[in-house]
Amino acid sequence: MKTDKLSSMGSEPNGSFAALIRKRQTWLLLAGILCFVLLPRVGGQYTSYLVLTFFGYGVALLGFNLLFGYTGLLSFGHALFFTSGAYTVSYLTAKFAIPYMEVSIVVAVVVAVVIAALIGAICVRYIKIYFALLMLAFGMLTYSFLIKFYYITGGDEGMPVLRPHLLGFDLSSMAKMDFLTGWYYYYVLTVFIIATWIMWRIVSSHFGLALRAVRDNPEKAYYLGIDVRRYRWYAFIISGAYAAVGGALVAPVIGNVDPTLTYWTHSGTLVFMTLLGGFTNFLGPLLGGLVYIFLQDGVMSLLHYWRFVFGAMLAFIVIVAPGGLAGAIELIANKYCAKKGA
Amino acid sequence: MILSANEIFKSYGDFGVLAGVSFQIHEGEFVSIIGPNGAGKTTLINVLTGLLKPNNGKVFFKDHDITGIGPAKLSRLGMARSFQLVNIFPTFTVMEFIKLGVLSRQGKGARFYAILKRDREVNEEAEEVAQIFHLEDKRDVQAKNLPQGDKKLLDVASAFALRPEVILLDEPTSGVSTSEKNKIMEILIDASKKMGIKSIIQVEHDMDLVFGFSDRIIALHSGKVLADCTPAEMEKNEAAMCAVVGEKGCFKICSSLLE
Numbered sequence: 131m132k133t134d135k136l137s138s139m140g141s142e143p144n145g146s147f148a149a150l151i152r153k154r155q156t157w158l159l160l161a162g163i164l165c166f167v168l169l170p171r172v173g174g175q176y177t178s179y180l181v182l183t184f185f186g187y188g189v190a191l192l193g194f195n196l197l198f199g200y201t202g203l204l205s206f207g208h209a210l211f212f213t214s215g216a217y218t219v220s221y222l223t224a225k226f227a228i229p230y231m232e233v234s235i236v237v238a239v240v241v242a243v244v245i246a247a248l249i250g251a252i253c254v255r256y257i258k259i260y261f262a263l264l265m266l267a268f269g270m271l272t273y274s275f276l277i278k279f280y281y282i283t284g285g286d287e288g289m290p291v292l293r294p295h296l297l298g299f300d301l302s303s304m305a306k307m308d309f310l311t312g313w314y315y316y317y318v319l320t321v322f323i324i325a326t327w328i329m330w331r332i333v334s335s336h337f338g339l340a341l342r343a344v345r346d347n348p349e350k351a352y353y354l355g356i357d358v359r360r361y362r363w364y365a366f367i368i369s370g371a372y373a374a375v376g377g378a379l380v381a382p383v384i385g386n387v388d389p390t391l392t393y394w395t396h397s398g399t400l401v402f403m404t405l406l407g408g409f410t411n412f413l414g415p416l417l418g419g420l421v422y423i424f425l426q427d428g429v430m431s432l433l434h435y436w437r438f439v440f441g442a443m444l445a446f447i448v449i450v451a452p453g454g455l456a457g458a459i460e461l462i463a464n465k466y467c468a469k470k471g472a
Numbered sequence: 473m474i475l476s477a478n479e480i481f482k483s484y485g486d487f488g489v490l491a492g493v494s495f496q497i498h499e500g501e502f503v504s505i506i507g508p509n510g511a512g513k514t515t516l517i518n519v520l521t522g523l524l525k526p527n528n529g530k531v532f533f534k535d536h537d538i539t540g541i542g543p544a545k546l547s548r549l550g551m552a553r554s555f556q557l558v559n560i561f562p563t564f565t566v567m568e569f570i571k572l573g574v575l576s577r578q579g580k581g582a583r584f585y586a587i588l589k590r591d592r593e594v595n596e597e598a599e600e601v602a603q604i605f606h607l608e609d610k611r612d613v614q615a616k617n618l619p620q621g622d623k624k625l626l627d628v629a630s631a632f633a634l635r636p637e638v639i640l641l642d643e644p645t646s647g648v649s650t651s652e653k654n655k656i657m658e659i660l661i662d663a664s665k666k667m668g669i670k671s672i673i674q675v676e677h678d679m680d681l682v683f684g685f686s687d688r689i690i691a692l693h694s695g696k697v698l699a700d701c702t703p704a705e706m707e708k709n710e711a712a713m714c715a716v717v718g719e720k721g722c723f724k725i726c727s728s729l730l731e
């Protein structure tokens with residue numbers, strides 16, 4: 131169809147930065163992946179370790195933003211799913227002696243889907259601040275549950291996560307950092323790429339458009355035949371599953387899971403990362419997660435009051451650059467492109 | 473008979489708006505609902521489309537009892553509406569907007585792993601609708617950046633994209649300049665012919681449009697149907713005429729006639 135190309139451009143003007151990127155998106159994508167692939171060879175172990183953590187958070191953020199950026203529901207308790215994923219790995223590896231990472235991921239998804247379906251059935255009846263607070267409540271409920279039920283959950287000390295087998299291979303003889311920044315790094319990178327690819331398909335799908343409609347104007351969407359509440363529920367479940375996979379991937383990195391994973395500040399971290407990177411852009415939250423992890427690492431070792439620094443940053447973003455880093459980059463690059471074009 | 477309202481009562485709390493409204497719409501009719509501000513026209517549309525449950529009374533559409541079943545289900549049965557106030561998805565492009573209606577009608581809303589822009593069925597049908605509504609040149613413009621008239625047209629176009637049998641238009645030309653009003657009406661009539669709409673029900677304040685296009689006029693006043701007749705009969709019906717044309721003095725006469 132002759133219009134296909136045009137309609138794919140969305141609403142961006144032709145000379146814009148986004149259009150420029152779109153022209154070269156395959157190359158940019160491959161370049162990005164290549165950087166990640168080469169990192170452990172050229173970037174040093176510690177950097178790879180941080181990026182490894184980022185991959186896990188990245189998956190969770192993709193899910194978080196499907197709900198926030200695309201469906202318009204801000205969850206302030208999403209760490210709850212991250213935690214359920216992490217605890218799943220701990221349970222399977224340490225309690226049930228099932229060391230296979232693939233099994234862990236699948237079970238983490240199943241558990242999260244069940245939890246999300248139940249909690250979601252209640253929460254998606256509400257929107258805006260009510261939804262956010264309800265999720266906060268569920269997050270904190272889980273927190274006290276994990277602390278109180280010591281015999282099942284290990285209480286506030288949590289539970290260990292044993293080194294998982296990757297694709298059936300037992301790698302327990304490797305040194306910890308070698309394992310994490312070697313085989314595990316590539317394993318997680320692969321899952322991260324697949325998860326990003328799937329999420330890209332979801333937001334580009336019929337369903338993705340329907341979710342944006344629900345976000346923009348629920349009443350109108352309802353009249354166009356979109357069952358608003360049910361679609362919110364679907365998004366919630368997918369989002370929860372993604373957060374759980376993220377948690378499952380991070381669990382072997384931290385080596386021990388404990389209730390602080392579902393404390394509200396951890397949910398806040400997900401919100402912060404997303405705002406930092408920009409929720410209106412598909413890759414924004416990923417950028418935010420990456421920058422956050424490196425910033426936190428840097429600032430925390432330099433300054434005692436890193437929370438203050440982050441608080442100031444958050445205020446700055448909300449007031450000056452509501453589109454986050456991705457939004458700011460786009461804005462600057464658009465200006466640059468416009469100048470060059472003129 | 474395709475749509476009928478039977479003794480509809482609706483109040484917001486203690487505030488009664490509809491007090492026993494009944495009428496029937498037949499296939500092929502273009503019906504205008506008129507009445508002064510606050511007469512309950514929009515409320516009536518909300519009840520007819522199942523968004524609001526009436527306190528009493530029933531609505532039937534093609535022999536289905538549709539009282540309060542909700543707009544989403546109703547769109548699948550073949551009824552759609554547009555809105556009095558601009559009601560758009562601000563961040564959608566014109567084409568995305570129409571596609572949403574199309575994909576919803578095709579029952580593809582929950583397809584989460586198909587790439588929408590590669591779906592030829594949806595694209596072609598959306599293209600068709602865009603052309604009927606003369607919006608094809610603005611396909612990539614964001615809805616929020618459209619002029620008022622096009623915003624209203626887009627709202628209507630997306631409702632038409634559902635290919636309903638009956639469409640309810642709540643003041644499709646409100647907030648639009650007089651010169652544009654006729655253009656919008658003509659596009660609407662043309663579209664409903666091309667897309668096989670069986671009946672149109674519109675709420676309209678502009679009497680030229682009402683008398684120019686309608687087969688039948690239903691006048692609402694004080695929560696009741698004051699008159700239900702052809703435009704020609706309506707012109708002779710003094711009480712109804714002054715009620716809807718709305719000169720202040722007339723209202724009193726009409727109200728007294730009602731009692």
Ligand SMILES: Nc1ncnc2c1ncn2[C@@H]1O[C@H](COP(=O)(O)OP(=O)(O)OP(=O)(O)O)[C@@H](O)[C@H]1O
Pocket residue numbers: 484487489507508509510511512513514515516556
């Ligand atoms: N959600 C609501 N809650 C309370 N009162 C309402 C509500 N919606 C409408 N009303 C009141 O009900 C009455 C009828 O409103 P409605 O919008 O149906 O009138 P209308 O005939 O469409 O008027 P207009 O010509 O101004 O569009 C008005 O007095 C209005 O203030």
Ligand SMILES: [Mg+2]
Pocket residue numbers: 513514515556642
């Ligand atoms: Mg009205």
